[in-house]
Amino acid sequence: MAAIIFDKVSVDIPIFDAGSRSLKNNVLAAATGGQIRPREGGGKVSVRAIDELSLELRHGARLGLVGHNGAGKSTIMRVMAGIYEPTGGTVRVEGDVAAMFDIGFGMDPEATGWENIILRGMLIGYTRPEIEARSEEIGLATGLGEFLNMPLRTYSSGMATRLAFAVSTSIKPDILLIDEGIGAGDAAFLEQAKQRLESFIGDAGLLVMASHSNDLLRQWCTTGLWMEHGRLRHLGPIEETLEAYGRST
Numbered sequence: 515m516a517a518i519i520f521d522k523v524s525v526d527i528p529i530f531d532a533g534s535r536s537l538k539n540n541v542l543a544a545a546t547g548g549q550i551r552p553r554e555g556g557g558k559v560s561v562r563a564i565d566e567l568s569l570e571l572r573h574g575a576r577l578g579l580v581g582h583n584g585a586g587k588s589t590i591m592r593v594m595a596g597i598y599e600p601t602g603g604t605v606r607v608e609g610d611v612a613a614m615f616d617i618g619f620g621m622d623p624e625a626t627g628w629e630n631i632i633l634r635g636m637l638i639g640y641t642r643p644e645i646e647a648r649s650e651e652i653g654l655a656t657g658l659g660e661f662l663n664m665p666l667r668t669y670s671s672g673m674a675t676r677l678a679f680a681v682s683t684s685i686k687p688d689i690l691l692i693d694e695g696i697g698a699g700d701a702a703f704l705e706q707a708k709q710r711l712e713s714f715i716g717d718a719g720l721l722v723m724a725s726h727s728n729d730l731l732r733q734w735c736t737t738g739l740w741m742e743h744g745r746l747r748h749l750g751p752i753e754e755t756l757e758a759y760g761r762s763t
């Protein structure tokens with residue numbers, strides 16, 4: 515059964531080459547970004563991308579993350595995906611995770627679409643015979659047709675996303691993380707992919723989506739989490755959260 519439990523999770527990202535001039539008050543007063551903090555000695559600073567976030571998501575949850583640029587949405591998903599270790603607090607993730615970001619990860623620009631299906635499939639846990647047996651069905655789901663015989667470098671970012679999406683959704687993970695900031699055209703793509711995503715999410719699935727599109731969040735999410743400067747500002751039904759966030763902007 516899918517679950518994600520954050521207990522006072524913090525993520526500090528050290529910035530080794532930032533001078534103390536980054537610490538001007540107007541930076542701290544800005545709406546965007548995490549909290550910039552001085553670190554011990556040498557004028558070094560770190561960014562607190564997430565600040566003591568506690569959260570409990572169980573199977574069936576469909577969480578939408580909202581907030582200004584740099585509020586911490588992508589960082590939350592990176593922690594959920596196991597890409598970032600929290601620097602404070604604890605995280606528990608139960609279930610297989612498919613992350614729809616870092617889209618180029620595990621793909622070779624010189625290899626064809628078909629070859630990249632195999633590469634990415636093996637990266638997310640298929641054995642070679644398993645992914646080979648499913649590659650035809652996955653290729654069909656991409657809608658890329660003849661382009662599957664062309665090298666990946668000839669694809670637009672939306673086309674590469676289709677490929678990655680088709681491979682990721684073929685594994686039926688328990689937890690799906692979607693960062694809509696992955697490139698232009700994703701909203702249109704997600705609309706087309708709606709049916710596949712709907713069956714993919716299913717009853718037992720858990721979805722976390724970050725987006726600047728209220729329509730997309732309303733369509734897919736039931737709960738909303740508004741982040742501001744790395745802190746939880748509001749957690750509630752999606753409509754309520756979007757309203758609260760909208761009033762503040």
Ligand SMILES: Nc1ncnc2c1ncn2[C@@H]1O[C@H](COP(=O)(O)OP(=O)(O)OP(=O)(O)O)[C@@H](O)[C@H]1O
Pocket residue numbers: 527528529546547548549561562563581582583584585586587588589590695724
């Ligand atoms: N690799 C990194 N190095 C330095 N700082 C980082 C790094 N990744 C994130 N940050 C900082 O962490 C904070 C949170 O960033 P994050 O990407 O989580 O925001 P976001 O809410 O996803 O923003 P957006 O809506 O613009 O995608 C920001 O202040 C950002 O500058």
